[in-house]
Amino acid sequence: MREIFSNLLRRKLRSTLTVSGIVIGIFALTTMGSLAEHFNSLLDIGVRYAGAAIPVQAPPEQQGALLPLSKQAELARVQGVSAVYPGYTVQARPGGSAIQLGAPDLIVNQQAGAEQYGLPGPKFAAGRNLAPGQQGEIILGPTIAGDLGKRTGDTVNLPVKPPGAREDFVSHPFKVAGVLTKNGQTDTFAYVSDADARMLLADTLSPTVRSAIDVNTVAQSFTVFPTKGTSLNEMDAIAARVNEQVPGVHAQKPSELVANFKSAGSTFTAIFTGAAILALIIGGLSVVNTMIMAVSERIREIGLKKAVGAHTGQILREYMLEAAVIGALGGLIGYGIGLGLTTLLDVLGASSNLDIFLVTPRLTAIALGFAIGMATLAGIVPALRAARLDPVTALRSL
Structure with missing residues (x-):
């Protein structure tokens, strides 16, 4: 040498x-x-999420339309379905810059107990999970917590009021119950209860739409879970049965998401x-x-x-x-x-x-x-x- x-x-x-x-x-x-x-x-991580659940939304021709909450029971009756969760999503920073580097900060409703069906469970860097039935609490992903400069025990007003917002813009105070560890998939998410999510959804609706519907009877989407460990082929079959048996909704095949x-x-x-x-x-x-x-x-x-x-x-x-x-x-x-x-x-x-x-x-x-x-x-x-x-x-x- x-x-x-x-x-x-x-x-x-x-x-x-x-x-x-x-x-x-x-x-x-x-x-x-x-x-x-x-x-x-x-x-x-995205493959793990996509391979654990079947997303259900309004049909493509009615993209963005609200779905009756009663569809939850119809979906639950489809063969192979073990659980159905309504979904609500609201921007945490409405009216932000058109140029977005990375995923946007979103407020979503927590799907409590979904880990028993194969969805990765929450892991906390600090704090705790939402108390059952408790309103006014929130769990922050690490990215949105850093963006807002908030820690466990702080109060955060969401959605964040953008510059030039209308006079009737509403922000609601939430107490930070916990901050999640980084996982690369839900770091920009903030989790609230179903009731709080529906309250935030109502604020995004025009006065005409808000007066015409009861926000407690609708959902933006549904997440359908089969039994944990169900194969992608069987999940695709469940999605096909949903599309055949439940009118007014569209279930996407998980295999398509995994392939993407x-x-x-x-x-x-x-x-x-x-x-x-x-x-x-x-x-x-x-x-x-x-x-x-x-x-x-x-x-x-x-x-x-x-x-x-x-x-x-x-x-x-x-x-x-x-x-x-x-x-x-x-x-x-x-x-x-x-x-x-x-x-x-x-x-x-x-x-x-x-x-x-x-x-x-x-x-x-x-x-x-x-x-x-x-x-x-x-x-x-x-x-x-x-x-x-x-x-x-x-x-x-x-």
């Missing part, structure tokens, strides 16, 4: 440039890969693959060039070693090991810079709940393994050239 480092130090500039080529490639692989890992982790998540994941996997190819091209070519030059400069040295008994395999291993060391150095430096940058950016974005990178053990293994493996493979041809040199010819060279 000492001889390998001594050989690398013979041409410091060339070795530095070669290692730098690998550093650039592995840095790109680490940063782009951590973006893909973070996004795919969110998609995995996986399709998005394929896009980021392609980005990850592109970064790997970039690392291969940049790093591989630089290693090949360096090793060919090393062989050319050490022909007499190789001939002397073979003359005193060094086998072809020994020469081959020596030069492949030298290439692997170059790859390891470049990989460690490139990965270290990438890890440092992504960690720094996540720390700087922590105050605004903006984390976009995720360095996983899998990514670490891929980055370092790829650097060493790529450099070793790139060194095969120069190593074979060195191993096949005729010792007599090599010793005669200048």
Whole structure:
């Protein structure tokens, strides 16, 4: 190993440039890969949510229409349905900027007990769950809690009154009962009771519509749960039965939602693959060039070693090991810079709940393994050239 480092130090500039080529490639692989890992982790959570329930809304031709709450009982009678929850969604920041980076802050009704049907249960960073039947309390996701600057025990007025709001705009005070841990899927949600959700929904309706309906008899949507562990195929069949047996609603097949998540994941996997190819091209070519030059400069040295008994395999291993060391150095430096940058950016974005990178053990293994493996493979041809040199010819060279 000492001889390998001594050989690398013979041409410091060339070795530095070669290692730098690998550093650039592995840095790109680490940063782009951590973006893909973070996004795919969110998609995995989305798949869990999409694969646990069947969303039911108004038919496409009546998009946005309110549904009679009586549909809840009709849905519950469909074969395979174990539970039905009404759904209400209100913007926490109505009239915000048209340019939205990330998911909007939303107020939704809590689906208490839905975890027994396969939906991930709430996990609290602080505080507690909503008390049964209690109004005026709210649970905040970590992102919306950070946006509003609220903690457990604080009072928050929602929806947030936008600039230039109408005189009759209404905000309601809620006591923060708890703040959830980050899960990447519901971080921008705030959860209230069904009664509070209907109260907030009523505030969004025009006076004409509000006077014409009883908000306590309608829902914006329904979430249908089968028995926990039901397959996607059976859930699709339940959705089909809902569409056949319950008029005035439309159930979406969970398999379609899962497919959409996986399709998005394929896009980021392609980005990850592109970064790997970039690392291969940049790093591989630089290693090949360096090793060919090393062989050319050490022909007499190789001939002397073979003359005193060094086998072809020994020469081959020596030069492949030298290439692997170059790859390891470049990989460690490139990965270290990438890890440092992504960690720094996540720390700087922590105050605004903006984390976009995720360095996983899998990514670490891929980055370092790829650097060493790529450099070793790139060194095969120069190593074979060195191993096949005729010792007599090599010793005669200048």
